[in-house]
Structure formats: structure tokens, C-alpha cells
Amino acid sequence: MRTLSKRTQYALRALYALTRRGSDQPALIGDLSKEEDIPKKFLEQILLSLKMKGLVDSRRGRYGGYVLAVPADKVTVGSIIRMIDGPLAPLPCASESNFRKCDECPDIRFCGTRILMRQVRDATADILDHTTLADVCKKVDAARLEAEQGEELMYYI
Template sequence: MISQKAKYALRALVSLARTGRGETMMIGEISKEQSIPKKFLEQILLELKRAGYVASRRGRAGGYELLMAPERIMYGDVLRLIDGPIAPLPCLSKIAYRKCEDCREEASCEVRHVFERVTLATREVLDQTSLADSLRLEELPV
């Protein structure tokens, strides 16, 4: 399960992607549009700024803007930034691998085999879905 912080980060990025390239949004606008507590959003946007996803501008035309095209911002990258590895078991993590304490042998672990398939499928979707893709998906009928 993703954290509330990661969900808010993705929702804030989606709002900024809707505004268009070079356009800014004030933090209060994002907060209101996405129902994200303003103080929490400030922390999230600072983290996204440090990672190079957004920039902030001061003044009358100030606010936050995307630094990358929405097509280049992948859900998987944002989730890893905010929540860390995308893996339900530590033995399946690429960047934070750790052997499960209760496992005798990974190669024969039935639980690991099932969750390895889940992890690979999840990573594939998240690493191939951009903000732009998610904006197109909201236009499709359910």
C-alpha cells in the first residue's frame, strides 16, 4: 500500500501537469483542489523540488510549476522517491534488498514466488505510466 504522502505527492503533480508547461499554481490552489492539508503539502513540494520535479517562483506570477514534461514523470519514480522501494517483501527489493529472517532458501520459497510476480507486474505498470498517461486515463469512460 502506498503512503498518504505518496498519494498526495502524485495528486499535487497531476494538478501541476493540468496547468500546462510554464504555468504556476499557488500552494493554496493545489491544497484546495486536491484536498491536501497545506502544511503537509509544503513539505511534499519541498521534497519534489529537491528531486528536480518542481520549481517555485516568488512574486505575483509565483507558485509551483513542473520542471519536466508530464510524459517524463513516471509514477514509479515518484513512489520510490517518497516511499522507497516498490516491494512487498524485503527479499524482492532492488535497492533495499534484505534476506527474510524466517526464510531458509529464497529459491524454494513459495510465498516469494507469488509476490515476485505481483512485484514485477506492479513495477511494470508504475514504471511505464506517466503523469500524462494518467491525465488521459481520466478522460476515458468507466
């Protein structure tokens, strides 16, 4: 199946970084690019498009940079993916947000693949529409903590 595009992967990484940093100190494209290992010019494009959608905000000139424009616990990963890659559904005809009938399809009611993929979409949306940027960052923190404790245990043994 098709994978999350690099574009979306980069966007998410950048947004996690903005989340961790907080809205008080703007992040430079250049810094994000280095720290998160994202091609700079590509990241420019991505952040710009996210700004147009109102997800981030920016200032030019010295002390400029990017910040989240929305609280990290109000932005779901599902909404971000939809902004960039489009619908979550594996098929346009199984999409809730952007339904589109296949050209050759005689009757969508009797398309088995669509019925199935609709289930997949629902399960996917159930996860991604209920997970925010803040949630993801929390999960990563938890994983870090767990790893640290594991290491301590190693020393102890």
C-alpha cells in the same frame, strides 16, 4: 496489505494538477491545497521533497509557485511512488530497486513467499513503470468524455 500512503496519494493529485496546468503558470501551494483538498502544511513538505528530487521546480515571492520540472510524459507513476513510499515490492527481499534480505531468512532462494512476491512486484512494475503522469491525465480525460456521452444518451432516451 499496506496501501499507498496519503503522502503519495496527495503527491500524485498535486502532480496531476501541475500536469494539467502546464509549465507556464506556476501553481501556488495554497491553491493546490484547496483545489485538491490536501492539508496545506503537509503539501508543502511533499512538494519540497519532490523538488529536491528534481521532479518539480519552484519560485518564491509574488508570481511564484510550483511547476513540473520534467515533461509529464517522461515521469512514470512508478518512479514517483518509489521516491515517496519506497519500493513497489510487497517485501524488501522481493524488491529490484532496494533489495534487502530478511534478517531471519536462512536462504532467500527457498523462500516461497519471496518467489511469489517477486512475481507480484514484476507485474506491478510492468504497469506503473509504463504509465506516465500524462498517461494518467489522458485516461481521466477519456473517462470524462465517456461519462458525458453517457449523459447525452440518457437525455436522448
